[in-house]
Amino acid sequence: MKQVMVYTDGACSGNPGPGGWGAILRYKDMEREMSGGEAKTTNNRMELLGVISALEALKEPCIVELWSDSRYVIDGLQKGWAVSWRRRGWIKSDKKPALNPDLWERLLELTERHEMHYHWVKGHADNPYNNRCDRLAVAAREKFA
Numbered sequence: 001m002k003q004v005m006v007y008t009d010g011a012c013s014g015n016p017g018p019g020g021w022g023a024i025l026r027y028k029d030m031e032r033e034m035s036g037g038e039a040k041t042t043n044n045r046m047e048l049l050g051v052i053s054a055l056e057a058l059k060e061p062c063i064v065e066l067w068s069d070s071r072y073v074i075d076g077l078q079k080g081w082a083v084s085w086r087r088r089g090w091i092k093s094d095k096k097p098a099l100n101p102d103l104w105e106r107l108l109e110l111t112e113r114h115e116m117h118y119h120w121v122k123g124h125a126d127n128p129y130n131n132r133c134d135r136l137a138v139a140a141r142e143k144f145a
Contacts, residue, residue, distance in 0.1 A: 002027060002060070004065070005067070006025055008021065008022065008066070008073075009068065009133035010046030010048075011043070011134065011140075011141045015042050018040070020137040021046040021053065021137050022034070047070040047072060056110065058113075062114050063115045067127070068118075069121050069122060070120075075120075
């Protein structure tokens with residue numbers, strides 16, 4: 001399987017408010033940047049949509065090294081929280097409804113196609129790809145502001 005590096009980030013002005021996401025896919029010496037946004041959304045929805053959009057762009061099952069500064073996304077996947085929420089009908093362990101079940105469902109279906117490896121990176125720090133994703137997300141958000 002091909003090994004692809006995926007970097008994603010989300011941005012939102014207000015919560016809810018205008019938001020954007022950015023993603024970079026890297027395979028060997030090829031690189032693809034993607035972004036999008038919505039007029040009224042949340043930061044977590046944008047974080048999820050960044051990953052979903054990047055994984056949807058992959059044409060075949062891959063080994064995916066996912067880099068994100070979102071604990072919500074990384075922990076939700078790596079620690080199995082989202083799988084547990086889905087198993088319980090999108091109810092968290094504290095009996096409250098899980099947020100964004102529509103996006104989590106899409107994301108879980110996509111991750112099942114690939115061999116996923118998760119990496120949390122500190123936001124606005126020294127990872128140039130995360131910083132570029134942040135700039136893509138902010139630029140996408142500004143189109144809706």
